[in-house]
Amino acid sequence: xxxxxxxxxxxxxxxxxxxxxxxxxxxxxxxxxxxxxxxxxxxxxxxxxxxxxxxxxxxxxxxxxxxxxxxxxxxxxxxxxxxxxxxxxxxxxxxxxxxxxxxxxxxxxxxxxxxxxxxxxxxxxxxxxxxxxxxxxxxxxxxxxxxxxxxxxxxxxxxxxxxxxxxxxxxxxxxxxxxxxxxxxxxxxxxxxxxxxxxxxxxxxxxxxxxxxxxxxxxxxxxxxxxxxxxxxxxxxxxxxxxxxxxxxxxxxxxxxxxxxxxxxxxxxxxxxxxxxxxxxxxxxxxxxxxxxxxxxxxxxxxxxxxxxxxxxxxxxxxxxxxxxxxxxxxxxxxxxxxxxxxxxxxxxxxxxxxxxxxxxxxxxxxxxxxxxxxxxxxxxxxxxxxxxxxxxxxxxxxxxxxxxxxxxxxxxxxxxxx
Numbered sequence: 457x458x459x460x461x462x463x464x465x466x467x468x469x470x471x472x473x474x475x476x477x478x479x480x481x482x483x484x485x486x487x488x489x490x491x492x493x494x495x496x497x498x499x500x501x502x503x504x505x506x507x508x509x510x511x512x513x514x515x516x517x518x519x520x521x522x523x524x525x526x527x528x529x530x531x532x533x534x535x536x537x538x539x540x541x542x543x544x545x546x547x548x549x550x551x552x553x554x555x556x557x558x559x560x561x562x563x564x565x566x567x568x569x570x571x572x573x574x575x576x577x578x579x580x581x582x583x584x585x586x587x588x589x590x591x592x593x594x595x596x597x598x599x600x601x602x603x604x605x606x607x608x609x610x611x612x613x614x615x616x617x618x619x620x621x622x623x624x625x626x627x628x629x630x631x632x633x634x635x636x637x638x639x640x641x642x643x644x645x646x647x648x649x650x651x652x653x654x655x656x657x658x659x660x661x662x663x664x665x666x667x668x669x670x671x672x673x674x675x676x677x678x679x680x681x682x683x684x685x686x687x688x689x690x691x692x693x694x695x696x697x698x699x700x701x702x703x704x705x706x707x708x709x710x711x712x713x714x715x716x717x718x719x720x721x722x723x724x725x726x727x728x729x730x731x732x733x734x735x736x737x738x739x740x741x742x743x744x745x746x747x748x749x750x751x752x753x754x755x756x757x758x759x760x761x762x763x764x765x766x767x768x769x770x771x772x773x774x775x776x777x778x779x780x781x782x783x784x785x786x787x788x789x790x791x792x793x794x795x796x797x798x799x800x801x802x803x804x805x806x807x808x809x810x811x812x813x814x815x816x817x818x819x820x821x822x823x824x825x826x827x828x829x830x831x832x833x834x835x836x837x838x839x840x841x842x843x844x845x846x847x848x849x850x851x852x853x854x855x856x857x858x859x860x861x862x863x864x865x866x867x868x869x870x871x872x873x874x875x
Contacts (some may be wrong), residue, residue: 473826569598796818846860
């Protein structure tokens, strides 16, 4: 089994590479084999046999629990650590005690601090907005901090009473409206966590010749956590990227010192020179702006909870979460898990009607991560051509005029024909 390696921050990829995968629960059993079949066919077409993927199944979710008694076996984590890159279908979140979320557990254990969600429109897909072609964004969502770190205490427990006593007596906190009936949580946002997320976003923008990175936050209210994210992101950008970027913090300094016209000229000059513009926007204003002026945004760097909301809204603008890919990445260690971004959809599981595009496009992201761009482009082109001919699974085809509705397996076969 050929393994990926990371050397001096650069991924070393053998021509025949072993990729661990989690099939997933619910519709995962249908979409994962489809994605593998299309990916294999694209690789064969583009590389004529000298490149290939050897798929290695590892267990998580209900399948793992039924076979091993564990929702997330140690062997699965060890395999992902060893092979660096993997792909997964949707997983059930266990009810009751234990792991709060299998997805969060994977991200935390492997320190996959970037959740990367590219959002773009495919010709032929019906969108609820008038100009979906203007939506072309790359969301860098911080994956390990914020309220998703899971530091919470339930109302009425001894632990929450202890914390409440400390806050009221030691920290003189008076703002908890109903202290006796409140659950409490802690929202950690660190300098290190913020910097590495924003750094990854800027490096991505530079590598892909993208015009801007926008820090999305709620720092007007949460001044030391989300406000800190904004400040630390700007400061790191200016410190580490120098003349490659122009930040709106620089703009404000020039404006104060020399006037608005000089600041505007500096901004215009930076754009002409191809510098990455680093800017920020309050989260609620950003959600409005994505509907009104989506073309103003390219790479987005944001905190965990904001990123959750933003990802789903942008996906809806281009056709829905069924065609939204995602990846969880640590650019330092090289570890990455690519995943379907939707849930297990038990209401349609086993009915051969689910749209496999989310995990398939996540597979495209995986191919790009491996440096196999030709195969990635081949799949994207086939997918768009299929949609342009008004052909899709039921979730998308129902909105298309004169459409052809395909089952999951028929959709797979049509994509392979169109490669």
